[in-house]
Amino acid sequence: GEDVEQSLFLSVREGDSSVINCTYTDSSSTYLYWYKQEPGAGLQLLTYIFSNMDMKQDQRLTVLLNKKDKHLSLRIADTQTGDSAIYFCAADNDYKLSFGAGTTVTVRA
Amino acid sequence: EAQVTQNPRYLITVTGKKLTVTCSQNMNHEYMSWYRQDPGLGLRQIYYSMNVEVTDKGDVPEGYKVSRKEKRNFPLILESPSPNQTSLYFCASGTMSSGANVLTFGAGSRLTVL
Numbered sequence: 329g330e331d332v333e334q335s336l337f338l339s340v341r342e343g344d345s346s347v348i349n350c351t352y353t354d355s356s357s358t359y360l361y362w363y364k365q366e367p368g369a370g371l372q373l374l375t376y377i378f379s380n381m382d383m384k385q386d387q388r389l390t391v392l393l394n395k396k397d398k399h400l401s402l403r404i405a406d407t408q409t410g411d412s413a414i415y416f417c418a419a420d421n422d423y424k425l426s427f428g429a430g431t432t433v434t435v436r437a
Numbered sequence: 438e439a440q441v442t443q444n445p446r447y448l449i450t451v452t453g454k455k456l457t458v459t460c461s462q463n464m465n466h467e468y469m470s471w472y473r474q475d476p477g478l479g480l481r482q483i484y485y486s487m488n489v490e491v492t493d494k495g496d497v498p499e500g501y502k503v504s505r506k507e508k509r510n511f512p513l514i515l516e517s518p519s520p521n522q523t524s525l526y527f528c529a530s531g532t533m534s535s536g537a538n539v540l541t542f543g544a545g546s547r548l549t550v551l
Binding site: 332336358359361368369370371372373376378416420423424425426427428429430 | 441468470472477478479480481482485487493495496527529533536537538539540541542543544545
């Protein structure tokens with residue numbers, strides 16, 4: 329099956345940009361996704377990108393996709409305390425979604 | 438309100454005692470799926486269903502059963518739970534009509550098997 333890997337922790341100062349990185353193994357993945365999980369809650373979709381795109385911007389969020397290297401990143405501009413959460417990268421393979429282990433982002437004052 | 442509802446949210450049980458975690462969605466989604474979340478492992482897919490009466494194994498199906506008799510419901514059955522099934526379980530539903538498999542997740546069910 330598909331392997332999706334991401335670093336486990338990121339600490340960032342409030343107001344700075346956060347960059348979360350992810351790699352995946354299946355080059356046939358059509359869509360790549362970013363989900364956010366706040367404490368005690370389920371996952372919520374943040375954004376997704378089609379594999380023939382290399383960038384997508386949505387307000388404070390920028391997704392970069394390097395399909396050749398199978399590398400995906402999520403940049404959060406002007407990080408706020410409400411951005412503290414676990415962020416999951418996911419890649420699809422037919423009708424299956426494979427998730428990474430999640431990156432815990434801690435925003436410090 | 439569009440949502441995925443799981444019950445129970447918390448459960449402590451003993452080895453071997455059959456249990457069912459229910460999942461219901463009100464969005465008329467064709468696709469439903471169960472995941473388990475374990476520290477350091479992220480979400481792993483247990484089973485998924487493309488539509489009524491159609492179910493398929495995910496990455497970690499051993500020890501679990503599912504059924505999809507109605508479009509809105511997708512229960513997860515543990516016939517004989519074991520301690521290694523202690524985990525946080527999420528049900529999700531989605532539609533593939535736009536191409537992307539955008540999932541709506543339930544709030545999670547924390548299961549402890551003693």
